[in-house]
Amino acid sequence: MDPISLLVGFIIGLIAATMAIEFGMRKPVESATFHSTARLTYMWSLSEIRNPSVVAEYLDEIEIPKNARVVFKECKDIKILKDIKARKNEDIRVNFVLGDNRALILSGPIKEGQMGIWVIDPFILRKLKAEFERLWNKGTEL
Numbered sequence: 418m419d420p421i422s423l424l425v426g427f428i429i430g431l432i433a434a435t436m437a438i439e440f441g442m443r444k445p446v447e448s449a450t451f452h453s454t455a456r457l458t459y460m461w462s463l464s465e466i467r468n469p470s471v472v473a474e475y476l477d478e479i480e481i482p483k484n485a486r487v488v489f490k491e492c493k494d495i496k497i498l499k500d501i502k503a504r505k506n507e508d509i510r511v512n513f514v515l516g517d518n519r520a521l522i523l524s525g526p527i528k529e530g531q532m533g534i535w536v537i538d539p540f541i542l543r544k545l546k547a548e549f550e551r552l553w554n555k556g557t558e559l
Contacts, residue, residue: 454536454537454538454541455534455535455536455537455538456534456535457532457533457534458521458532458533458534458535459530459531459532459533461521461529461533461535462529463479463480463481463482463485463514464480464482466514466515466516466517466519466521467516467517467518468484468485468516468517469481469482469484469485469486469514469515469516470485470486470487470514470515470516470546470549470553471485471486471487471488471489471513471514471515471527472488472489472509472511472512472513472514472515472548472549472552473487473488473489473490473509473512473526473527474489474490474491474509474510474511474512474526475489475490475491475492475493475526475527476489476491476492476493476497476498476526476527477493477526477527477528478493478494478497478528479497479527479528479529480497481497481498481501483500483501485501485502486501486502486503486549486553487501487502487503487504488503488504488505488506488509488549488552488553488556489503489504489505489506489509490505490506490507490508490509492505495559498559503558503559504553504556504557504558504559505556505557505559506552506553506555506556506557508552508555509552511548512525512526512527513545513549514527515542515545515546515549518537518542519535519536519537519542520535520536520541520542520545521533521534521535521536522534522536522545
C-alpha cells in the first residue's frame with residue numbers, strides 16, 4: 418500500500434507543479450476596457466496641437482505656431498520667436514509640448530523626426546500644465 422500511495426502522491430504533485438508553472442507563465446489577457454494613454458511616435462508636428470505650450474531646453478529651426486506660448490533655455494535663432502509669446506528660463510531640463518487635450522514628451526530637442534511620446538492621461542497632463550506654468554512664471558520676457 419505504501420508504494421501505491423507514494424506513486425499517487427508523486428503523480429498528483431507532478432500535475433499540481435505543471436499547472437502552477439503553466440498559470441505562472443501565461444501573459445495576462447488585456448481586457449476590452451483597458452485603454453493605453455501613451456503612444457510612441459516619430460511623426461509629429463506642432464501644428465497638430467491646439468494652443469501649444471512649448472517647454473524646450475534648446476530651440477533649433479522649427480516652425481512654431483503663432484498662438485503658441487514658448488519657454489526655453491537656449492535658442493539658436495531668436496528670429497523664429499518673432500510674434501510669439503516667449504520667455505527664457507535657465508532652469509529647463511525637459512522638452513515637451515502641451516496642448517488642450519494631449520501632450521508630446523520628447524526624448525531630445527524639439528525638432529521634426531525626434532522620438533516622442535503622445536500622452537492623454539489627465540493626471541500627467543495636469544502635472545505638465547503645472548510644470549509649464551511654473552517655468553513660464555519664473556521665465557524672463559524677451
